[in-house]
Amino acid sequence: MIQTELKSSPRQNHLINALPVVEYEHLLPLLELVPMPLGEVLYESGEKLRYAYFPTTCIVSLLYVMENGASAEIAMVGNEGILGVALLMGGETMPNRAVVLSAGYAYRLREYPLLREFERMEGNHGGALLHILLRYIHVLITQMAQTVVCNRHHSIDQHLCRFLLMCLDRLPSYELNITQELIAHMLGVRRESITEAARTLQIAGLINYRRGHITVLNRPGLEERVCECYHVVKKESDRLFPEISQVMPLRPRILTLG
Amino acid sequence: MIQTELKSSPRQNHLINALPVVEYEHLLPLLELVPMPLGEVLYESGEKLRYAYFPTTCIVSLLYVMENGASAEIAMVGNEGILGVALLMGGETMPNRAVVLSAGYAYRLREYPLLREFERMEGNHGGALLHILLRYIHVLITQMAQTVVCNRHHSIDQHLCRFLLMCLDRLPSYELNITQELIAHMLGVRRESITEAARTLQIAGLINYRRGHITVLNRPGLEERVCECYHVVKKESDRLFPEISQVMPLRPRILTLG
DNA sequence: TTCCTTATGTTCTGTAGCGTACAGACAATG
DNA sequence: CATTGTCTGTACGCTACAGAACATAAGGAA
Numbered sequence: 001m002i003q004t005e006l007k008s009s010p011r012q013n014h015l016i017n018a019l020p021v022v023e024y025e026h027l028l029p030l031l032e033l034v035p036m037p038l039g040e041v042l043y044e045s046g047e048k049l050r051y052a053y054f055p056t057t058c059i060v061s062l063l064y065v066m067e068n069g070a071s072a073e074i075a076m077v078g079n080e081g082i083l084g085v086a087l088l089m090g091g092e093t094m095p096n097r098a099v100v101l102s103a104g105y106a107y108r109l110r111e112y113p114l115l116r117e118f119e120r121m122e123g124n125h126g127g128a129l130l131h132i133l134l135r136y137i138h139v140l141i142t143q144m145a146q147t148v149v150c151n152r153h154h155s156i157d158q159h160l161c162r163f164l165l166m167c168l169d170r171l172p173s174y175e176l177n178i179t180q181e182l183i184a185h186m187l188g189v190r191r192e193s194i195t196e197a198a199r200t201l202q203i204a205g206l207i208n209y210r211r212g213h214i215t216v217l218n219r220p221g222l223e224e225r226v227c228e229c230y231h232v233v234k235k236e237s238d239r240l241f242p243e244i245s246q247v248m249p250l251r252p253r254i255l256t257l258g
Numbered sequence: 259m260i261q262t263e264l265k266s267s268p269r270q271n272h273l274i275n276a277l278p279v280v281e282y283e284h285l286l287p288l289l290e291l292v293p294m295p296l297g298e299v300l301y302e303s304g305e306k307l308r309y310a311y312f313p314t315t316c317i318v319s320l321l322y323v324m325e326n327g328a329s330a331e332i333a334m335v336g337n338e339g340i341l342g343v344a345l346l347m348g349g350e351t352m353p354n355r356a357v358v359l360s361a362g363y364a365y366r367l368r369e370y371p372l373l374r375e376f377e378r379m380e381g382n383h384g385g386a387l388l389h390i391l392l393r394y395i396h397v398l399i400t401q402m403a404q405t406v407v408c409n410r411h412h413s414i415d416q417h418l419c420r421f422l423l424m425c426l427d428r429l430p431s432y433e434l435n436i437t438q439e440l441i442a443h444m445l446g447v448r449r450e451s452i453t454e455a456a457r458t459l460q461i462a463g464l465i466n467y468r469r470g471h472i473t474v475l476n477r478p479g480l481e482e483r484v485c486e487c488y489h490v491v492k493k494e495s496d497r498l499f500p501e502i503s504q505v506m507p508l509r510p511r512i513l514t515l516g
Numbered sequence: 517t518t519c520c521t522t523a524t525g526t527t528c529t530g531t532a533g534c535g536t537a538c539a540g541a542c543a544a545t546g
Numbered sequence: 547c548a549t550t551g552t553c554t555g556t557a558c559g560c561t562a563c564a565g566a567a568c569a570t571a572a573g574g575a576a
Contacts, residue, residue, distance in 0.1 A: 064407045067486055072410040074403040090389060091396035091498060095490050096403060131348060137395065138349035144402045145332040145354060149322045151409035152330040152446040155562075179523065188410040190564060195524060211523055211572055228325055232353050240349060414533075437553065448534060453554060469542060469553055 008033075010107045012056035014080045014241060015132050023128050027117065031107040036060070038177070042083060042098040049092060051108040052084035058104030059170050061186055064096045072151070072188035075143050076101065076163075078170025080237065081136055087111055088118065088133055101186065102171065102178065135240045142236045146229040151188075154227045159187050160197045161226035164207070164216060169234070174216040201225075266291075268365045270314035272338045272499060273390050281386050285375065289365040294318070296435070300341060300356040307350060309366040310342035316362030317428050319444055322354045330409070330446035333401050334359065334421075336428025338495065339394055345369055346376065346391055359444065360429065360436065393498045400494045404487040409446075412485045417445050418455045419484035422465070422474060427492070432474040459483075 010031050011017040016024065036042075036058035043049055045065065053060070055078050062074040062083075074096055077083050083106075086094045117129055150159055163183060167176050180198060184191040198214070201207045206221040207214055216222065223230075268289050269275040274282065294300075294316035301307055303323065311318070313336050320332040320341075332354055335341055341364075344352045375387055408417055421441060425434050438456060442449040456472075459465045464479040465472055474480065481488075 062403075064403060066407065066411065070411055072407045074406050085399075086396060089392040089396040089399075091393065091494075094396075095400060095494055134347040135349065137399075138344060138347040138352075141343075141347075141395075141399065141402065142353060144399065144406060145320075145322060148332050148402060148405045148409055149324065149330045149446075151406055153324065153328055181523070188407075191523090192525085192565095193563065195526095199525085209524095236349075236353055439553075449553095450535095450555085451533065453556090457555085467554095 010054065010056070012079055013054040013082075013107065015082055015136055016054055016107070018128075018132050018241065018243060020128050027109075027129070030109055030113045030117075032109070034106055034108050036100045036104055036106050038100055038103040040100045042100070043094065045095050045097050046093050049084050049087055049094075050111055052082055052087055052111070052114050053106040053108045054082050055079050055106040055170075056104065057172070058100055058106055059102035059167060060098050060106075061101040062094075062096050062098055063186065070188060071185055073186040074147065075140055076166050076170070077140075078102075080170060080241070081140065082133065084111075084114075085133065085137055085140065087114055088130075088137075101182070102167065102176065139233070139237045139240055143233045146233050150227060150229040154229065156187070156189055156193045157197045157200060158225070158227040158229075159189075160194065160201070161222045162230045163187060164214070165219070165222055165226055165230050168216060168219065174219070176214045176216075177212060178214065179212040268312065268314070270337055271312040271340075271365065273340055273394055274312055274365070276386075276390050276499065276501065278386050285367075285387070288367055288371045288375075290367070292364055292366050294358045294362055294364050296358055296361040298358040300358070301352065303353050303355050304351050307342050307345055307352075308369055310340055310345055310369070310372050311364045311366045312340050313337050313364040313428075314362065315430070316358055316364055317360035317425060318356050318364075319359040320352075320354050320356055321444065328446060329443055331444040332405065333398055334424050334428070335398075336360075338428060338499070339398065340391065342369075342372075343391065343395055343398065345372055346388075346395075359440070360425065360434065397491070397495045397498055401491045404491050408485060408487040412487065414445070414447055414451045415455045415458060416483070416485040416487075417447075418452060418459070419480045420488045421445060422472070423477070423480055423484055423488050426474060426477065432477070434472045434474075435470060436472065437470040 010028065011024075016027070016031075019027065031054070034053075036053075036055070042051075042053060042060060057079065059076060059078040060083055061076055063071050064074055065071045077098075083098055086092060150162060154162075160183070163186065164176070167178075168174065180194040181191050184194045187194070198207065198209060201222075202209060204221065204225075206218045206225070207216050209215065268286065269282075274285070274289075277285065289312070292311075294311075294313070300309075300311060300318060315337065317334060317336040318341055319334055321329055322332055323329045335356075341356055344350060408420060412420075418441070421444065422434070425436075426432065438452040439449045442452045445452070456465065456467060459480075460467060462479065462483075464476045464483070465474050467473065
């Protein structure tokens with residue numbers, strides 16, 4: 001069954017896939033496959049991290065929730081990254097929430113084995129994982145930086161385009177299972193604004209949607225309409241992980257995932 | 259002369275100050291004191307980093323400048339941090355600009371010796387610098403995350419309060435030498451909006467200003483008015499660098515710098 | 517099928533902040 | 547002093563988006 005194949009390899013995560021064989025094999029027995037249902041909260045703000053997660057087919061949002069309940073997405077992490085960089089940095093907790101935005105799977109790693117891996121590396125046994133994670137942190141910082149800019153200067157329409165493209169980059173199909181309500185929550189805007197923006201995109205023939213389901217019909221069209229923020233992050237990501245940028249040609253147009 | 263004293267020790271930078279004596283003494287001969295005049299551009303977007311900077315008495319802004327010239331501040335770095343974390347992460351360049359926001363001094367370190375320091379550490383000679391920098395990256399990420407939130411949800415008034423408080427945290431006095439125009443550029447808003455916000459604060463008796471010069475009269479007042487974003491970052495910073503949070507009682511009320 | 521929940525659509529009003537234009541005020545400089 | 551450039555103040559129409567209240571429709575459950 002294709003689904004089983006899809007969820008069964010840690011190498012679907014680009015960071016893990018970038019590991020040399022020796023380090024990969026050392027890490028493998030420590031990884032545990034876990035399902036990631038929509039809406040699951042991996043870390044609560046201020047909560048001590050117990051696992052790091054390497055998403056394979058899911059997408060996770062880092063979200064700040066304000067005292068009054070309003071929220072904003074800080075960053076989006078899928079199979080290109082890792083959740084729990086605070087473990088590497090020694091922070092233990094972060095003042096934001098990690099919540100599953102698109103259901104799927106991830107491999108998780110207990111805090112303790114992860115830290116032991118770093119110790120091993122500092123002892124000069126390679127250090128590939130450390131360096132890969134540092135490069136990923138660079139990409140993450142870039143993503144956050146552009147989110148700052150985007151939140152300041154760009155319209156909701158552009159923001160939505162960026163959001164959709166970022167989801168596409170992390171999924172194996174052109175279909176997203178997500179409500180406008182949830183998107184609004186992520187972008188920190190009203191649901192009505194998303195409704196309107198989505199309708200604009202649908203009229204332009206770029207997407208098609210119905211009740212919690214969005215199909216992207218014309219990705220190049222989205223890329224034309226999106227603000228520079230998306231491209232800056234994409235470019236930086238491709239620059240730092242060149243081997244990955246060729247991995248996802250994404251030919252199949254329709255292939256629903258779970 | 260007090261000025262000379264003030265600018266003369268690398269330990270004025272909190273990260274350097276947190277180093278154990280052995281590592282500090284090893285780093286010392288590699289550090290070069292440089293003046294940081296207002297407006298100086300340390301790194302241009304996409305430009306290869308040649309130095310890392312440890313500010314002592316200056317403040318530097320990480321700024322993204324859009325294609326159309328509009329801009330937004332990504333993060334602010336002063337004596338609590340370091341510029342050039344991309345060197346550690348292996349990114350070499352960043353898609354944003356680093357520009358001096360408040361004149362002063364910094365110690366700089368060539369790219370090459372810095373990387374050699376890291377190699378030394380991975381060879382298990384301590385690693386204090388590496389771990390300190392990782393903790394700082396955590397704080398930096400937190401700062402950026404809150405800037406995302408602030409840009410999305412908070413008013414220009416609150417944003418200005420946050421900006422002023424962040425400057426105060428990095429300076430030895432309650433006086434800032436900065437024009438409204440420059441603040442507007444940093445926050446990514448119109449100059450007129452800053453004029454109005456500043457006037458509001460002045461009427462409330464919190465600040466006093468004249469042509470490129472702002473005096474904070476009532477810091478607690480600003481702290482009451484600022485959004486939670488400021489406090490979240492401050493708290494996280496104090497948590498990760500507890501020794502530092504007691505360093506700056508900042509008793510002297512008026513003590514102009516440069 | 518019918519019902520009921522959940523998702524989306526519509527509309528109205530209020531307002532923060534933008535763009536633009538220009539006026540006044542301070543400070544350096546010749 | 548007078549001039550000039552740099553800051554700061556004021557004003558006004560305009561737009562994007564918030565807040566709120568309610569209408570409709572899709573689709574799963576009974």
